[in-house]
Each structure stands twice: as C-alpha cells, then as structure tokens.
Amino acid sequence: MTLLKVDNLKVHFPIRGGFFRRVVDHVKAVDGVSFELQQGETYGLVGESGSGKSTTGKAVVKLNDVTSGQILFEGRDLAGLSRKEIKPFRKDIQMIFQDPYSSLNPKKRVLDIIAEPLRNFERLSPAEEKKIVQDFLDKVGLSPESILKYPHEFSGGQRQRIGIARSLTLKPKLIIADEPVSALDVSVQAQVLNFLQDLQTEFNLTYLFVGHDLGVIRHMCDRMGVMYRGRLVEEGKSDEIYENPQHIYTKRLIAAIPDLEPEVRGEKVKLRKKLTAEYESSYSKFFDEDGRAYDLKPISPTHRVALH
Template identity: 50%
Template sequence: MTELLLQVEGLKKHFPITGGVFSKQVGEVKAVDGLSFSVKKGETLGIVGESGCGKSTTGRLLLQLIEPTEGKVVFEDKDVTSLSNQEIRKLRREMQMVFQDPFASLNPRHTVEKILEEPLIVHGIGTKEERKKKVREILEVVGLSSYHAKRYPHQFSGGQRQRIGIARALMTKPKLIIADEPVSALDVSIQSQVLNLLEDLQNEFQLTYIFISHDLGVVRHISDRVGVMYLGHMVELADSEALYQKPLHPYTEALLSAVPVPDPDFKREQIVLQGDLPSPSNPPAGCPFHSRCGKCMDICKTTRPQFKEVEAGHYVACHLYE
C-alpha cells in the first residue's frame, strides 16, 4: 500500500460577516465546509471546481496560511493544526506553494537571486556561497540560466516568472507542493511547457503535488486522482481516468460535458446547469447542489449526502448511490 503523506479530516473554514456600528457578526461565509481526503506520496491530486467553490482556500488551509475553523490536517503523522507558529514555520520547509499570479507573488524590488535565496536564509540552510550556488543550480533546473539571477521580475515574461515561482518552491527541497492555478495566467502555448516542467521535477525530486485548477483539461493531463469541489464540499474523488470516463456525481457530469474536444465531428450532449451558484454565506439545506441538479429528489432538499466510497477508489456524495 502506498504510504500516505497528507490526511485531511473534516476541514472547515468559515469567514465571519460583520455589520453595524459595533461590527457585530451577522453571518458567516462557509468557504470550506467539511473536507476529508488523503494524498499519497509521489502522486498528483487535482482539485477542480467553479470559481468560489473553496479550492484556493483549501490550499491555504493545508499550509496554515489561514487558520481553519475546524478539522485536522495531518502531514507525516503531525497534526499541523495543533502546532505552534514556530513549529509550522519549520514544517513549511517541507510544504511549499506555487501561486496563481507569478508577478504578484514575486517582490518587484528584489532580484531573482534574492527572491530564491530568501527561503534558505529563513530556514538557516547553507553558507552565503552555498546559497548562491544553489540558486544557480535551481535556475538551470527550471529552464532558466544562471545570469538571470541578477535580473528583476519585471524583466521576465509570464512563463519565466512562473518558472521562478516554481524554483522558489523547490529551494528547501519540499516533499509537498501545492500549485494554485499555476498555469491559468499563462498563454496556452506556455501552459504545456510549465506542465511538462512540473512533471519532470516530480520525477527528479520525488515530489507530491496538490494541483488546484478550474481547467479540467489541464487537470486530466497532470493528475493521478481528481477531486471535484462544489460550494465548499468535495462531491467526488476518483482516479483521473475513472472520473473522466465514468463520472458519478451530476455536477461532475455537467462540468465534463462543457470541456471542448478537439474533434469537429464529435457530438456530445451538453448539460446546462440551471440557476446561479448559491451564496456560501447562505448555502441551501440538504445537498448543496440540489438547487441546480436535474436529478434532484425529495431527500436531496433536506438531507446532506455522505461522502463515501461507492466503487473501488471512487468516492461520491450523492443520494443516487445510497
């Protein structure tokens, strides 16, 4: 059995809504509302869903960049949610993140060398000369040259900046990298280059990825397993091929029906979801998807379905399979 690197149990994040003169809490936004999943060493878990479903918040919760309202995140038998700030800081050496916007995530006043050297300084790794040598080596690994170290972020293209972001994540030799929409801000021709780079790095450094994206085509290309999120909930989780060949949840079916296929003769019925995505501050009772689901039953309106295994390795939260 493949060893687990990360386990998530009942993870929740509710942001308070305040109002009035005294800023009293008048409600809460349930950005993440009870996630449970695991990640095996060396695999890539893709997380997909519409904008606002909570996937980026999930990534930040896993790294403790924001504090969860409830739930556990266990990384290599350590409960991350119970650690002190100092212990979390040490743990981040093994858990890194690649952000969506490569320009916003890089300090424009620092050279690439200083940006890449900073994680080593924070974690007390190496001497000054060793750090500079490591910077040059990592730049070569991600497809840039050592002379790029003296340049500033604005002197690079979007694809090159994202390579710098990936290089920064690699500096501390992490075991887990959370990539939050790492190619969505890039030109399509550059996306494939960055995806291929991520796959090469995974093989070279034995990395584990959590790959967050709204693009199902990209996720299929890179992921071993895929989890589908809707309104703060995980509604389906399965091996990549199983999920794309035989989706079980009506929401997943609708998402996949909208994915373009590069074949002009291919005909497929597109499932059009009715209505808008409900507000996470006022989610519907029962199944969170029932207000837009064409297969909605009476039980869906009152009872939330359990997220459980209905086929080998295929998990789904839907009353159709109970």
C-alpha cells in the first residue's frame, strides 16, 4: 500500500536583489522530485550537503512552502493545504530532527516536551499524560523518573531519544527522520539506529530517512534515492544501488566511501581516477547543458536512473 507519494515536487526559494528587492532568480532547492513510500518500509534520501534532501523532508511536513507538485499522503494532497487544514495530518506525520541540542526547548522539562503533541491533539488528565510520557521514556530507554529534568541534563544520544519519544507519542504512520544520527558519535549512532528499527516493527512505522552517510542508509533502508542539486539521479532498492550503480554521481559517491583495509586503498584510488575520467568524458550522458540531471528512466522494475 502506498503511504506517501511525492510527485514532481518543487521547492524554489526566491533570490531578491536590486533596488526594490525584486525577485531576480530562484534557488531550486528541490526541482522535480518524485518517489513513493510503501507502508512499513524505510526509504532513504542521500546526497551531499545542499542537494535538497532535507528540504524535501521538510516540505512533506510543510516546514517549507511547496512551489509546485503533489505530496499525496494516503491519497490526499498535502501540498496545497493551509496550516489549519494540515492539522489533522500532523498526527500521522512526525519528524525527528537532526540536532538534538536545538530541537528540544531548553526551558522545558522532559515531561512538557514529550507531552506537547498530546496536549495539542488529546484531552488527557495530568496523571494519564504522565503515564503515557513515562511509558514512552521507558520505551526509548530512558529512566521514567527523568520527566522533571531539563534537556541540558542529558547527553546527545539521550536527547535524541527524547526527540524520538516526542515524535512517537501520537502514534504516527510516517516519520521523517532528518539525519537523526549525524550529530551523534558512532557508538551512539548504532544504538539509536537499531532502536529506530525496533520501533519500526513495534509500531509499524514508515520512515523517510534523510542522510548523507551511505553506510547508515544502507543499514537502515529498503529503498533509496540519490539526490544531486535538487534532482533525483538514481532510485531503487538499496542493494541494487550499492552493487550496481548506474549514474556517474552515484558511482562517485559510493567510490568515495573510505575503506578500512589499507591493501585496497590503491585500488580505490585507481577506481576514483577512472570514475573522474568517465565523469569528464561522458558528462553529457548524465547532465544537460545547464548541469541539470535528466528525468529518471526505469532500467529494471525497481531501479530508475537519470539517463539521457
């Protein structure tokens, strides 16, 4: 069952300049992106900084205005809805933020932070509310006694788990995870990722997982899309993309993953050099004269690549 379908999504930000601050140009942060999420799967969006992956995620929760295109959630288009009309959907689509330090209000106690969505959507007595919050704290592996603490009393990993607990309280169907582990150190990353997977099976969640760490994405995602300059350049099952990348950008991205074994370093360097040569020689095969990637074309039932 298709839960979320993003169709030709565009998010353009105006560049103002000149005497009257007229709109002189647009930054095409997201420029015609389409993908689908099935119920219960994890879809990864990867790309370098500034490729528009976070903007895409934020557009789905309406933190960015959508310039054009459709965001179909269970068949209803969210793109054109006003703030009021979107409110019922807020319950079903939640977001986990990248920075666990700025995403929790430093002046609020953990209880108030996690109960905020509950207070917006449900009428609960303080005792019921406290019980739910404590249940979720327990679920994310924090002591239920810590409800009266402030965020600064926790470590980064713990804070991220508070953020996750907050996004779970309304039992959403879709969670946008915007680089949820990139601010954490590696040992904590693994912990939080595994824990996100456990929650997925427990609550039957669908994740839109935004990230730049290819290892993390491979570990987490069933399917993934590679973004470059606001366009998807390749999309398919994670294994297909890792084993058999077709687009030159994807190839270079995967070749750029550092290898721990010193013996293969020489080979890697050679591979990268070869790819650079290929990039230079066959640039027009992958990008048009404006440097824009072509539209995606299927090369197998599950694998689509932006080729001419």
